[in-house]
Amino acid sequence: MEPATVTSPPPLPTVGVPREAPYMDIDHIRARCSSGISVDAGWRPLLITLxxxxxxxxxxxxxxxxxxxxxxxxxxxxxxNEEARLLIHRAEELASRTCEMCSDLGASLCQRGSWLRTLCPRCAAEQHYMAVQRD
Structure with missing residues (x-):
């Protein structure tokens, strides 16, 4: 008997998403979530794909x-499921480069006081956040 192999899951998107992201419906995801969803609209397209x-x-x-x-x-x-775990890991990695507010790629970790968020330069400036180094 050969050992089971895990196939590589399909890649998640690596390009920006539409500006209408804040209006993308995630109720079908929320219905399957026992503790709720607490992320800003910029990550909604990523959640839908995931x-x-x-x-x-x-x-x-x-x-x-x-x-x-x-x-x-x-x-x-x-x-x-191992494939599910890999998909989640990929989404978490992609989110670390995706603006939480507008979905633009090229975002970085930003700080305002004790608050940390992943924001693009434009959203960081609008919200008075400064880019910081990610550990």
Missing amino acids: DAALTKADPELRYIQISQKYGRLLVYTTST
């Missing part, structure tokens, strides 16, 4: 929590 890929990888998957903490996307699920 959810579609996760649904294919593990149709029974439920979300425990989707949130932003210290400028990072955190996605907790009930899945033990």
Whole structure:
């Protein structure tokens, strides 16, 4: 018997998303999330893409929590599926370069007081955040 192999999951998008991102509906994701979703509109397109890929990888998957903490996307699920885990990791990595507010790529970790967010230069300036080095 040969050992099981995990196929590489399809890549998540690596280009900017439409400006209508704040209006993208995520109720279908929220309905499967026990603790709610706490991220800004700029990450909604990423969540929609991730959810579609996760649904294919593990149709029974439920979300425990989707949130932003210290400028990072955190996605907790009930899945033990390896492909789902890899997809979540890719989405979290992509979010670290995607503006939480407008979805633009090229975002970086920014700070205002004790608050950390992932923002593009324009949104950082509008919100009075300064870019900082990510650990």
